[in-house]
Amino acid sequence: MKKVKTTFFCQDCGHQSPKWLGKCPSCGGWNRFVEEELRTHDRSALSDIQFDESPLSIEKIRADEKERITTGIAEVDRVLGGGIVNGSVTLVGGDPGIGKSTLLLQVLQNLAQKGLHVLYVSGEESAKQIKLRGKRVGAVSENLFILVEIDLDNIVKHIKGLLPGAVVIDSIQTVFSSELASAPGSVGQVRESSARLILLSKKTGIPIFLVGHVTKDGSIAGPKVLEHMVDTVLYFEGDSGHAYRIVRAMKNRFGPTNEIGVFEMRDNGLNEVSNPSAFFLTERPEGAAGSVVVPSMEGTRPILIEIQSLVSPTTLGMPRRTTIGVDHNRVSLIAAVMDKICGFRLGGHDIFINVAGGMKVDEPAIDLGIVSSMASSFLDRPVDAGTVVFGEVGLTGEVRGISQMETRIKEAARMGFRRCILPHVHSRSETPKGKIECISVSSIKKLLEYLF
Numbered sequence: 218m219k220k221v222k223t224t225f226f227c228q229d230c231g232h233q234s235p236k237w238l239g240k241c242p243s244c245g246g247w248n249r250f251v252e253e254e255l256r257t258h259d260r261s262a263l264s265d266i267q268f269d270e271s272p273l274s275i276e277k278i279r280a281d282e283k284e285r286i287t288t289g290i291a292e293v294d295r296v297l298g299g300g301i302v303n304g305s306v307t308l309v310g311g312d313p314g315i316g317k318s319t320l321l322l323q324v325l326q327n328l329a330q331k332g333l334h335v336l337y338v339s340g341e342e343s344a345k346q347i348k349l350r351g352k353r354v355g356a357v358s359e360n361l362f363i364l365v366e367i368d369l370d371n372i373v374k375h376i377k378g379l380l381p382g383a384v385v386i387d388s389i390q391t392v393f394s395s396e397l398a399s400a401p402g403s404v405g406q407v408r409e410s411s412a413r414l415i416l417l418s419k420k421t422g423i424p425i426f427l428v429g430h431v432t433k434d435g436s437i438a439g440p441k442v443l444e445h446m447v448d449t450v451l452y453f454e455g456d457s458g459h460a461y462r463i464v465r466a467m468k469n470r471f472g473p474t475n476e477i478g479v480f481e482m483r484d485n486g487l488n489e490v491s492n493p494s495a496f497f498l499t500e501r502p503e504g505a506a507g508s509v510v511v512p513s514m515e516g517t518r519p520i521l522i523e524i525q526s527l528v529s530p531t532t533l534g535m536p537r538r539t540t541i542g543v544d545h546n547r548v549s550l551i552a553a554v555m556d557k558i559c560g561f562r563l564g565g566h567d568i569f570i571n572v573a574g575g576m577k578v579d580e581p582a583i584d585l586g587i588v589s590s591m592a593s594s595f596l597d598r599p600v601d602a603g604t605v606v607f608g609e610v611g612l613t614g615e616v617r618g619i620s621q622m623e624t625r626i627k628e629a630a631r632m633g634f635r636r637c638i639l640p641h642v643h644s645r646s647e648t649p650k651g652k653i654e655c656i657s658v659s660s661i662k663k664l665l666e667y668l669f
Contacts, residue, residue: 307449461496527569
């Protein structure tokens with residue numbers, strides 16, 4: 218008998234090792250290596266996973282951007298770059314119960330109402346359970362087909378027989394190939410199942426959505442190469458404590474990355490939020506010290522967010538630095554700059570920073586907002602409710618310019634704000650005349666003069 222070749226794979230990131238390791242050298246996970254069989258293809262088995270095409274001149278290839286399929290949900294189309302591209306594969310990840318399956322079921326329902334046959338493949342729920350959830354979100358079209366199956370060969374056979382307009386695989390970790398001896402969800406099974414489904418999508422032009430489980434640190438479970446193989450990677454953000462859900466494009470071959478779609482979770486499913494700025498500022502307190510509004514860019518969309526700070530004296534030997542929604546190290550750096558440049562003695566104060574509504578922001582444009590909110594809380598003097606601030610802060614206290622300033626200003630003016638404090642490199646000719654007053658500052662000392 219031919220000897221079976223095996224190797225060890227990390228179940229978190231897919232790192233391969235000829236021997237068992239306690240700690241993965243790639244992702245740092247402990248006790249994550251599992252021995253799996255190495256598959257060797259024979260020539261006959263390779264015929265199903267080959268394109269068998271000849272080289273073509275790029276001038277002879279026909280491709281039209283207008284061939285995208287609109288989903289009927291504007292926020293989903295925005296994240297995808299304008300709609301679904303034929304033959305594309307989209308990986309959707311997120312925490313359990315955050316709304317991945319619900320949103321994709323709503324997308325399939327909208328496509329089915331257009332006359333397209335769509336297929337929802339589930340390996341986690343029964344057909345009756347999907348029917349009950351479909352009735353709740355309004356997915357009851359006769360063009361929506363449900364398949365409960367985990368065998369890859371059967372799934373491929375049904376897709377080729379039905380030739381649907383779109384397919385959802387929920388989830389890729391439950392699908393297994395009988396040609397591998399490892400259990401469903403292992404690195405080898407996920408890699409093999411994904412590769413065959415991706416090639417099927419490219420050869421037939423059928424768009425496929427793959428739902429992926431996530432690990433405890435929020436990354437998609439399985440080999441990291443899975444995210445490189447697909448065309449688009451969408452992550453769900455949000456938690457059970459907030460009604461909103463954000464779908465963020467972490468990778469998109471057909472549109473801008475870091476684009477977001479904002480949804481609100483309700484009894485009838487996920488409803489899109491057409492005006493996120495108003496949504497996040499609904500409960501903003503007026504006249505409260507430590508609250509500042511900052512126009513942030515999420516992809517191509519400007520969103521007004523509220524940054525809240527609480528700076529209070531501490532009796533502990535080491536003051537606390539707690540942040541929610543912003544980078545902890547960035548806040549410590551800004552606090553040190555304020556100590557050095559403005560003379561604030563924050564070394565004896567606890568600092569708590571929060572982005573209201575649960576948003577996560579990592580762009581440098583919010584630096585000036587953090588400075589303003591911390592100064593407001595430290596001095597116990599509120600910032601004018603009609604003022605927005607944005608800009609990057611350097612280590613010497615200078616305020617640096619950022620991208621897409623005009624877009625941020627227009628969004629603030631549209632939401633009724635009267636004054637905008639921004640970096641001095643901004644050109645006043647770009648300011649919407651008569652709508653908002655723009656004040657340029659070159660340092661955080663100048664910022665504090667205008668704020669208080």
